[in-house]
Amino acid sequence: MEFELWWLLALPITFGLGWLGSRLDLRQWKRESELKRDAPLSYFRGLNFLLTEQQDKAIDAFIEAVTADPNTVDLHFALGNLFRRRGEYERAVRVHQNLLSRNDLPAAERQRAQIALAQDFFKAGLLDRAEAVYTTLAASPYKSEALAALLQIHERTKEWPRAIDIAGQLERLGAGSYGRQIAHYWCELGLQRQQSGDIQGMQEALEQAVQAQPQAVRPWQLRAAIAQQQDNPPQALEHLRHIAQMQPDFTALVALDAARLFQQLGQADAGRAWLLAQLQDYPAIDVLDAVLLLEADASERYHLALSYLQTHKSLLSARRVLDQSSTALSPEPARLALAQAVEGALKTRQRYRCAACGFEARNYTWHCPACQGWETYPPRRTEELQLITP
Template identity: 30%
Template sequence: MPLAAASGWFAAWRSYKRFNQINPRLAPEYFRGLNYLLNEQPDQALDVFLRLAEDDAKTVEIHFALGGLFRRRGEVERAIRVHQDLLARPLLSVLQRQTALLELGRDYMHAGLFDRAESIFQDLLKQRVRETDATKLLLEVYQRESDWDQAIQMAERLTSANDPEHAAILAHMYCERAEVWLRRGQPDKALQSISQALDTDARSVRATLLLGDTYFKNGDFEKSLRQYLRLFEQEEEFLPEVLPRILQCLQAGAPLQQFEKQMHRFNRDYRQSYFIRGYVHYLQQQEGLEAARNYLRAALTQQPSLYALQEWLDLEWAELIKGRDPDAQDPDLLPWRLMIDTLKRVMRNMPKYQCRHCGYAAKTLHWQCPGCKTWGKLKPLNLTQMDHLSS
């Protein structure tokens, strides 16, 4: 029996036992509905349960369970029918009616009918009932619609209501709005939104990166470097994101002296991380090719990894093709080209980020996890984690 069906059977059986105690006269009919449900005949089951609802007002809890079960199984139309039927019943208590409205709004959201869901949740807010639930659901609706101004309003309501987990989410909303302003070519408004993000969450990795990126695009490389160095010290997990940006700043003319001590310290402490790639480029720029090659030989000996191997092969290839045509069918180059191309294909398919909440793995950084939809939980993997996921 599939897991979903088994869990549905268990929930239904518990409801059956409660219902049998409440109304023995209708229990056989209810059991017939359960059989339909467990035999994958949901329409027949739904007809039975809705008829039972007309005969007994005590089946509300059962119908909430049934509607939730249909929605979890992806049968949203049936979930909508259950909750609409509940709302049509005149004897619902105030609390039951509010719950039915929230559940119907969730159904609409799962069906992609965001305007209907928004209307329900906004009505609940206007009535000042179930405000926290309605606000959280509206926040989800506006996120899915990328309506960041409205999402910010909802997140601000939750944050001001002493819901601390939403402070970090609110900072992401400001960052989303900042990125919209940047795409529209309005960096001043973007900087204002980034400032609001940092006022909300002073340790926001995303806002700090975005601030550095904005300064860089505006040609203010020293200010940009300052933001990246702040993250370099503060959020060690994001070194893979920060280091290439720092190197860009140095290439563009930002002062090097404030960075050298930090770079050598992180080389000492993070030899096993994805930091290796950035440090190799830094060594090439500052100390020359031979220093980079020596570093990679030591790294491969002490902590072998595909990333260190790829960097070493790239350096050796650059030396091999000096004075040669790399596209020629040179028999001395063919084995090297095969190794490098094969490794690049393998590396291209390796995830570089993983959600700390649900385990979702990705090749690119998402600030909102595509799997569990949580914010800020997708973080760079170190080399050991990458090799483990690729094996």
């Protein structure tokens, strides 16, 4: 074998290429090490900013951490949740969709990303897209959470048959009692049928509501309204009296309607006696108003209002005394000024207050527009509640 001169040149060239390759690998290794070292530091900085309620800086720190280590799933979830809390739903959606686009994402983390994405859509008001994602999760470990969210979506879109079905599924899963909500869903469905002229369908819906929640007040109140529309005051009065017997606290909601029905039937004396008994056992300003409506004697109305004020000292009862004094006594400037002062003080105290979230409404409502709770309003106004709150 002959010796070639170029072999002498190949040896240093090979050595140089090997040295250069090792330097490049060393640089890459150092760069990766620095990134891995920086990622936890950014993560901990982000946590510290969260604890001090500095969300802007926390987001910047988490973005830096995700950039340094894009494979960290928990950082993506933390960043997406922060975007959602700040109302930046589009950015939250992008973060969670980026996670779902990864082929190496484990099944459990994929479902976790799906539930987070559905929450982003729901908060952004994209209910159809949220519904689609939650529906796919109805057979996953997140089934209860997905069904609860679907229930909220069907409430907002007024799809009452679907809401009834979902509530029943949640009840069968042991997620709690949904009888009250189901009764209200049937009532809402009945009102929809009434608007379309299907009175028979409405009555069937109200029957289902009673079966779902036997102690529900609203179906009987709606039944009374139907009876009045059908010119059947005796049956309407029977339904209202059933409410007072079944749920005495709710007599205040139906007292004035009952008084008008007693008048219509020519039974003012019997109605006044019945309402006075209700006022004695379950006092409320609306029941007093119903009694006053049926009392023909002006002096007696004044004494009834005064007697109620003596036992239930509130601005509402004081206002009733002032109202009746205008007929029992001669009008005086001082009395009129006092009535105006009381009325001014009552402007913010004649409302109903949600027991769940504190939201106030001028008129009684079965569904709180703030917390979306059903039947969370006590049937007394805030001024009266202060008298019975221990």
